[in-house]
Amino acid sequence: MEITARGLWTMVHGMGFGALYLLACSGAIVEVWRRYSPRAAASATSGDAKFLRVYLIVMAGMAWLTVLTGAYVIYPWYRAVAPAGTTQLAAYPQRLLMSSPSTIAWHSIGMEWKEHVAWLAPIAVTMAAGVAVRYGRELRNQRVLRRAMMCFLLVSFLAAGTAGFFGAMLNKNAPVAGGTVFHLAEGRK
Numbered sequence: 001m002e003i004t005a006r007g008l009w010t011m012v013h014g015m016g017f018g019a020l021y022l023l024a025c026s027g028a029i030v031e032v033w034r035r036y037s038p039r040a041a042a043s044a045t046s047g048d049a050k051f052l053r054v055y056l057i058v059m060a061g062m063a064w065l066t067v068l069t070g071a072y073v074i075y076p077w078y079r080a081v082a083p084a085g086t087t088q089l090a091a092y093p094q095r096l097l098m099s100s101p102s103t104i105a106w107h108s109i110g111m112e113w114k115e116h117v118a119w120l121a122p123i124a125v126t127m128a129a130g131v132a133v134r135y136g137r138e139l140r141n142q143r144v145l146r147r148a149m150m151c152f153l154l155v156s157f158l159a160a161g162t163a164g165f166f167g168a169m170l171n172k173n174a175p176v177a178g179g180t181v182f183h184l185a186e187g188r189k
Contacts, residue, residue, distance in 0.1 A: 001187075005179030009073050014167050017066040022164060024059045025125065025157040031055070032153065036139045036146055049136035056129035063122035063160065070114065070167075077176045078111070093174035103173050110166035118163035124156035 003011070031052060035044045044052075082092040089096040097107040131149045132139070139146050 001185040002181050002183045004177050004181055006074075006077050006176045008182065009069070010171060010176050013066060013069040013074055014164065014171070017062055017069065018160065018164050018167070021059065021062045021066055021121070022157065022160055024055070024062065025153065025160065028052075028055060028059060028125075028128075029150070029153050029157065032139075032146070032150055038140065038143070040140070044137050044140060046137060049132075049139075053129070053132045053136065056125065056132045060122060060126045060129045063125050063156065066160070067119055067122050070118070074176055075115070077178070078170075078174075091178055093170070093176055096174040097170070106166075106170055106173050110170050113166050114163050114170070118159055121156045121160040121163065124152040124159070128152045128156070 034040060035048050035052070078093045080092050080094075082089060082095050086092070086095075089099055094107060094111070097103045097111075128149045131145055135142055135145060139149070
């Protein structure tokens with residue numbers, strides 16, 4: 001079993017930062033609803049407010065790590081330009097997807113989403129973290145802010161989830177590969 005350096009970076013970006021972010025985001029949505037809803041059984045304590053602030057700040061950091069590794073580490077490998085006359089396009093994922101009518105939509109829709117709309121995820125969760133830092137326990141009494149915060153968390157979750165889906169499909173159809181090969185295990189002979 002082996003993995004290339006680029007494959008490893010892709011895995012860290014998507015299955016590491018991205019998947020962990022989606023799990024954390026779903027937890028944040030549930031926690032905000034559970035603790036700060038006017039119908040909540042108990043009022044949020046100062047410990048709850050501090051936990052939510054730290055949780056959202058860490059989530060924002062993870063969201064930024066996800067998009068920044070995607071944009072500045074993975075994406076340049078995806079956009080690699082094939083030399084003139086190249087017929088084997090496996091090392092050039094964008095060109096590989098664009099070379100067939102059956103896969104061109106993965107580039108034109110999927111990668112366009114990842115290039116542009118996926119940036120909503122860290123922007124929206126950073127806004128939610130800012131609100132949590134500024135208002136803390138008062139969120140229970142701030143209906144408009146609480147709703148805005150919940151909407152931004154949902155937007156972040158949907159943008160990241162859709163980007164994750166497209167990333168998985170893009171990687172399935174045209175994986176970013178190359179670089180140093182790491183041998184993880186030997187097969188039986």
